[in-house]
Amino acid sequence: MKRLDKMKLGTFVYTFGFHPASWRHPASKVTAATDFAHMLDIARKSEAAKFDFMFLADSAAAGVGDPDALSRSPTKANRFEPLSLISALSVMTDKLGLVSTLSTSYYEPFNVARIFASIDQLSNGRACWNVVTSDHDETGYNFNRLGLDPHAVRYERAQEFIDVVFGLWDSFERDALLLDRGEGVYYDKDKLHILNHVGKNFQVRGPLNIAPSAQGRPVIAQAGGSEAGMALAARTSEIVFSLASNIDSNRAFYQNVKGRMPAFGRNPNDMKIMPGIVINVGETETEAKAKVDFLIDNLHPDVGRLMLSEFLEADLRGVPFDQPFPMDRLPAEPKGSRKMFDQLVEFVKQGQTVGQLIRHYAERHTGNGITGTPTQIADYMEEWFETRAADGFILMFPTLPSSLDDFVKLVLPELRRRGLFREEYEGATLRDNLGLSMPPNRYAAARIAGAEHG
Numbered sequence: 001m002k003r004l005d006k007m008k009l010g011t012f013v014y015t016f017g018f019h020p021a022s023w024r025h026p027a028s029k030v031t032a033a034t035d036f037a038h039m040l041d042i043a044r045k046s047e048a049a050k051f052d053f054m055f056l057a058d059s060a061a062a063g064v065g066d067p068d069a070l071s072r073s074p075t076k077a078n079r080f081e082p083l084s085l086i087s088a089l090s091v092m093t094d095k096l097g098l099v100s101t102l103s104t105s106y107y108e109p110f111n112v113a114r115i116f117a118s119i120d121q122l123s124n125g126r127a128c129w130n131v132v133t134s135d136h137d138e139t140g141y142n143f144n145r146l147g148l149d150p151h152a153v154r155y156e157r158a159q160e161f162i163d164v165v166f167g168l169w170d171s172f173e174r175d176a177l178l179l180d181r182g183e184g185v186y187y188d189k190d191k192l193h194i195l196n197h198v199g200k201n202f203q204v205r206g207p208l209n210i211a212p213s214a215q216g217r218p219v220i221a222q223a224g225g226s227e228a229g230m231a232l233a234a235r236t237s238e239i240v241f242s243l244a245s246n247i248d249s250n251r252a253f254y255q256n257v258k259g260r261m262p263a264f265g266r267n268p269n270d271m272k273i274m275p276g277i278v279i280n281v282g283e284t285e286t287e288a289k290a291k292v293d294f295l296i297d298n299l300h301p302d303v304g305r306l307m308l309s310e311f312l313e314a315d316l317r318g319v320p321f322d323q324p325f326p327m328d329r330l331p332a333e334p335k336g337s338r339k340m341f342d343q344l345v346e347f348v349k350q351g352q353t354v355g356q357l358i359r360h361y362a363e364r365h366t367g368n369g370i371t372g373t374p375t376q377i378a379d380y381m382e383e384w385f386e387t388r389a390a391d392g393f394i395l396m397f398p399t400l401p402s403s404l405d406d407f408v409k410l411v412l413p414e415l416r417r418r419g420l421f422r423e424e425y426e427g428a429t430l431r432d433n434l435g436l437s438m439p440p441n442r443y444a445a446a447r448i449a450g451a452e453h454g
Helices: 036-048 082-090 109-122 151-169 227-236 247-264 285-297 301-312 338-348 354-364 374-386 402-417 430-434 442-453
Strands: 008-013 053-056 097-103 127-132 177-180 185-187 219-222 276-281 368-372 392-396
Touching: 008 036, 036 053, 036 082, 036 402, 053 082, 053 127, 082 097, 082 109, 097 109, 097 219, 097 430, 109 127, 109 151, 151 227, 219 227, 219 430, 227 247, 247 374, 276 285, 276 374, 276 402, 285 354, 285 368, 301 354, 338 354, 368 374, 374 392, 374 402
Parallel strands: 008 053, 008 392, 053 097, 097 127, 127 219, 276 368, 276 392
Antiparallel strands: 177 185
16 A cells, blocks of 8 residues: 655765765865855755755764775764754754764763753754764773773663653643743743652753753654664654665564554654665766766775775775685674674675675665666665655765755656655654654653543
8 A cells, every 4th residue: 555654855964975985076075074054055955855854973083993094084084063063054944854963872861951952942843863872982982981882781871861861851841831921930830840860870850951842852863773772762763764785674674663662652653764875866877877986986995995894893904805805803793783784794795805895885885775867766765665664764975965966856856756755844843744743741641641540
């Protein structure tokens, strides 16, 4: 049966584009890393296209490793702090959702709750927190740790962290502000609540000193393919960023995660599963392939080796490009995404040389990738959407803004012709446009339940 809802779309933003050689593309702006005008241009183009959100990936550390390769790869070396950036973008846009990555491993719940609530107010209800636990040792070195905490420790902390943030976001009931000048009463004292959380990782009294926005609280995004990640997503997430490499595995992931939601009292419609896909589009297949080839040809071999080393958490320095991948260098357990690691290992086991692996990921990178004409790309996206392998897509444009421009010009009209994507925004908040329900305030819900049973 054809779906009645519309596909959700978001722009995934690394400074120059998703491809590690994007900064060398003639259409890119080599000074764009800290150029607000560049980021605002991407946001406004995404908003004009009626995309749901702009997604800012982030790492709170510069890369470590081969100095020669790192000097040729600017992605982590020079970038805006994302919360500062979306704060600025929030007052320069009107309908576009603004998603920022922030790690639960290195921040405090009260700070995160207050900052995101502030951005949610600045944007009139368009903020979204992409919850991560971090996946590289270099981040830990900047936060009083000797690398990365174990996976189980990070997820245990993340679960309690989110619980505290949700509790703080519920401090003010939605109708708590009376603003009664005549009586001199600003808020209803019975509708502002102290959290008094005492747990294994955190002690937080509260209350939060900012009232909720028009969407109640910021939307929660997460990418988690491990068992712990899927459990956390089913309990808390509203956007799930998946990395499955084929439609069958993503359909299984979709059913698995959404199938867990009722156990937490959640409606599966209150989660949008959105695979990340790398799109190279041209008016012809030849034109599309030429765009890919240009980026591959401009990817320095040392950068390609570094990229593969990061994905597989393996030191590949000194490994010849024309030799098979050295399986003995793979870690027994990944520190980062289990899903992505398993997919990469499966590909590595096929026996390709290091050079072939680099070329493969220079084209497709992580997640899904498609190169082709507007019809081919629309067919691909429609099949995933209609067969419930996805509710939409996070679009990993190889170069920015040129690949975004290509998609808007060539693919978006075809999606709209098929009735798959909106013509206009449905509402004013990110929740409105994603079709997510307003989360209940725990204290208001308890009051109503008490009255019903009283």
